[in-house]
Amino acid sequence: MRTHYLFIICLFFVFSCKTKTEERPNILWITIEDTSPQFIGCYGNTNASTPVIDKLAGEGVRFTNAFSTGTVCSASRSTIITGVRTFKMGTGHQRSQYPIPDEIKGFPYYLKALGYYTTNNSKTDYNIANEKDFIKEAWNESSNKATWKGRAEGQPFFSVFNFAESHQSRTMSWTFEQYEKHVWNHLPEEDRIADDAFDMPPFYNDTPEMRKQFARVYNSIKLTDNRIGELLQQLEADGLRDDTIIFFYADHGEGIPRAKTNGINLGYRVPFAVWFPEKFKHLSPWEIGESTEELVSFEDLGPTMINLLGGKVPDYMKGINFFGDNSEEKNKQLLLSTDRVDNGPDLVRSVTNGRFVYSRNFMPFIPEVRYINYLEIADITKHMRNDLKRGKLNYFQSRIFDERPYEVLYDIENDIWEEHNLAENPKYKSVLEGMRQFLDSTLLTSKDVLFIPEYDMARISETQTPYEYRLDDAKYNFKEIYGAALLSGKKVTEVAKTQINLLKNDNDMVRYWASIGLMSQDKSLLEAYEKELKELLEDDYLPVSITVAAILYKKFKNKQALEVLNNFAKSDDWTLALMSINYMLYVQDRLPFESTIKALLQNPKLNSHVKSACLDFIESQRLRTEI
Known part of the structure; x- marks a missing residue:
C-alpha cells in the first residue's frame, strides 16, 4: 500500500514538472x-x-x-x-x-x-x-x-x-x-x-x-x-x-x-x-x-x-x-x-557604446538635412529652409544644412541634441580612436557590400545575391575599396594627391570612391589637377564619369561637365539618372539644369526615386528665386 502511494506521488511529481516545463x-x-x-x-x-x-x-x-x-x-x-x-x-x-x-x-x-x-x-x-x-x-x-x-x-x-x-x-x-x-x-x-x-x-x-x-x-x-x-x-x-x-x-x-x-x-x-x-x-x-x-x-x-x-x-x-x-x-x-x-543617397557608419556616438560620414558633402522629397513636401521643412534663406537661424540651426564633417563624436549623456562635435577635442582622443578601430575591424570583417554603387548592385542582383557576392575576394576587394573610401572628407593636399592617383586604379570602385572623396576637396587643392579630371569625363565606369562631372561643374563651372550631367539625368538607368540629379541639387548655379529637369517630369513612366529628386530640384529652385 505504501509503495502504491509512493508511486502516485512520484507520478504526480513527474506530470507537474512536465506541465511546468512545457508551459x-x-x-x-x-x-x-x-x-x-x-x-x-x-x-x-x-x-x-x-x-x-x-x-x-x-x-x-x-x-x-x-x-x-x-x-x-x-x-x-x-x-x-x-x-x-x-x-x-x-x-x-x-x-x-x-x-x-x-x-x-x-x-x-x-x-x-x-x-x-x-x-x-x-x-x-x-x-x-x-x-x-x-x-x-x-x-x-x-x-x-x-x-x-x-x-x-x-x-x-x-x-x-x-x-x-x-x-x-x-x-x-x-x-x-x-x-x-x-x-x-x-x-x-x-x-x-x-x-x-x-x-x-x-x-x-x-x-x-x-x-x-x-x-x-x-x-x-x-x-x-x-x-x-x-x-x-x-x-x-x-x-x-x-x-x-x-x-x-x-x-x-x-x-x-x-x-x-x-x-x-x-x-x-x-x-x-x-x-x-x-x-x-x-x-x-x-x-x-x-x-x-x-x-x-x-x-x-x-x-x-x-x-x-x-x-x-x-x-x-x-x-x-x-x-x-x-x-x-x-x-x-x-x-x-x-x-x-528614397531619392537621397548617403553612406554613414556609426559606433555607439551608449554614452558616446561616433559617426563616419563617407559622403560628407551631403548635409544632415539632405534633399529627400518626403521631407521636402512637409511644411516644417519649408519653414526651416525659408528661415535659413532669410538669415533667421542661429549657427546650430543653420549648420544642419551645411556639408558635414567627415566624422563626428557626441557625448549623448551631456549633449542629447548632438550640438557639440568632440572629434577634434584631445580630451576624447582615446574614445575616438577606439570607436574608429571598432568601425574599421567590423566593416573589414563583414565586407560591407553597400560600398558598391547601386549601378552595380542592380546588375549583381540579376545573377547572384549581394550577400554572397561580397564574400568573393576576387570579385570584391573590399579592403582596397575601403581604403579609398576612408580618405573621403579629409581636406589636405596629400589626401587630394592620393585621390587623384587612385583615379588611375584598375578597380572601378576604387576610382569611384576616389571621386566621391574629391567632391569634398576645396577648389584650391584641385586646381592643379583640373586637366586630369577633364580626361576622366570619359571614364568607362559611368559612376566615375558622373561624379567627376559634378566635381568639375561645382568647382570650375566646366561646360563639358554640365553636358555630361544633363545627359546622364536623362539616362534610362535610374541609378545613373538619380546620381546625376542629386549632384545637381548640391551646386550653387542650377539654372543650366532646369530645362532638363522640367522635361523629365513630363515622362509618365519616370522612376519614382528620380521623379522625387526632380521635384526637390524644382521646389528648391522656386525657394531660391522667390523674392
Whole structure:
C-alpha cells in the first residue's frame, strides 16, 4: 500500500514538472513608428503624455540603450526580420528589393517550427526581393486583420501589432488638414497638446509656425499611446495578459528633419521596454521595474526570440541573446548604419557604446538635412529652409544644412541634441580612436557590400545575391575599396594627391570612391589637377564619369561637365539618372539644369526615386528665386 502511494506521488511529481516545463509564454510585440525616446514620458520628457507606455515600462524593464540598426523603416525591418545586417545583405537602400539567399528566413519561421502561431498586423516593408513568398513562410497571418485569435486551442502565439499613428506622415509630411483628420480629430479634447506646451529642440527655430508643426509630434505620439492602451485592453479581455510577455519599441528615430534618415543618435536610438507577467518573471535577467543600460540592437531581436522560446539560432544570425546571463556575450559597442533613403543617397557608419556616438560620414558633402522629397513636401521643412534663406537661424540651426564633417563624436549623456562635435577635442582622443578601430575591424570583417554603387548592385542582383557576392575576394576587394573610401572628407593636399592617383586604379570602385572623396576637396587643392579630371569625363565606369562631372561643374563651372550631367539625368538607368540629379541639387548655379529637369517630369513612366529628386530640384529652385 505504501509503495502504491509512493508511486502516485512520484507520478504526480513527474506530470507537474512536465506541465511546468512545457508551459510557454505568448509573445506580443508592440511596434510604433518613427519615435525617439526624447519624446516619451518614461524617458524624462515631462511635456509628453504617454501614460500607457510609461506604465508598461515602469512595471517591466526599460532599456536606455536600445538602437535601431538603421534610420528608416525598410532598412530597420530588414534586419529585424532576418537577423542579418543590411551591409551584409545589401538591403540598406530604401525600397531596393535585392535578392537574399534562400536559407535566410524570417525569424518567425523558426517560431512556427516550435509550434507558435505567428501573426503580423500588418507592416512588412522588408526591402527584399520575392517578399510575398518570404512573408508567407514566416507568418501564419500577415494582414491588417491578423491577430492571435486564429490559433488552435492552447497554442502559444507570437503576434506583432504595428501602430502607424506616430509615423512621419502624421508628424510632418502630410498636409496639416490630413494631420487634423487622422490625428487631432481622434484625440479627446483633454488629450490634445497645445503649441505652447512643450520645449522645442534647439536645432529648430522657436517660432509660432514651427511650434504649430512640431506639436504634431506630441499629439501623434499621444494618439499612439491611446491605441496601445486599446490593444492591451483587448489582451486583458481575452484573458491572455497573465500568459503574455510584451515587447514595446519604435522602428527608428523620430520622423522629423535631422532625426529619421540621419546617421546620428537621434536617428538610431529608440524607446524599448519588456513587460513580464508574474508567471514568467523568472525569464527576466533584470529586476522588474528597473531600467537597464545594456546595449541592444535590432540584430539581437531574432536570436533572442528563438533562444527564449527554445529553438536553435541559425548560424547566419550573429546577434546576441540579450535575455542571456553570460556577460561575455553582451554587446560592448554597436555598429549602426544608414544609406540611401528614397531619392537621397548617403553612406554613414556609426559606433555607439551608449554614452558616446561616433559617426563616419563617407559622403560628407551631403548635409544632415539632405534633399529627400518626403521631407521636402512637409511644411516644417519649408519653414526651416525659408528661415535659413532669410538669415533667421542661429549657427546650430543653420549648420544642419551645411556639408558635414567627415566624422563626428557626441557625448549623448551631456549633449542629447548632438550640438557639440568632440572629434577634434584631445580630451576624447582615446574614445575616438577606439570607436574608429571598432568601425574599421567590423566593416573589414563583414565586407560591407553597400560600398558598391547601386549601378552595380542592380546588375549583381540579376545573377547572384549581394550577400554572397561580397564574400568573393576576387570579385570584391573590399579592403582596397575601403581604403579609398576612408580618405573621403579629409581636406589636405596629400589626401587630394592620393585621390587623384587612385583615379588611375584598375578597380572601378576604387576610382569611384576616389571621386566621391574629391567632391569634398576645396577648389584650391584641385586646381592643379583640373586637366586630369577633364580626361576622366570619359571614364568607362559611368559612376566615375558622373561624379567627376559634378566635381568639375561645382568647382570650375566646366561646360563639358554640365553636358555630361544633363545627359546622364536623362539616362534610362535610374541609378545613373538619380546620381546625376542629386549632384545637381548640391551646386550653387542650377539654372543650366532646369530645362532638363522640367522635361523629365513630363515622362509618365519616370522612376519614382528620380521623379522625387526632380521635384526637390524644382521646389528648391522656386525657394531660391522667390523674392
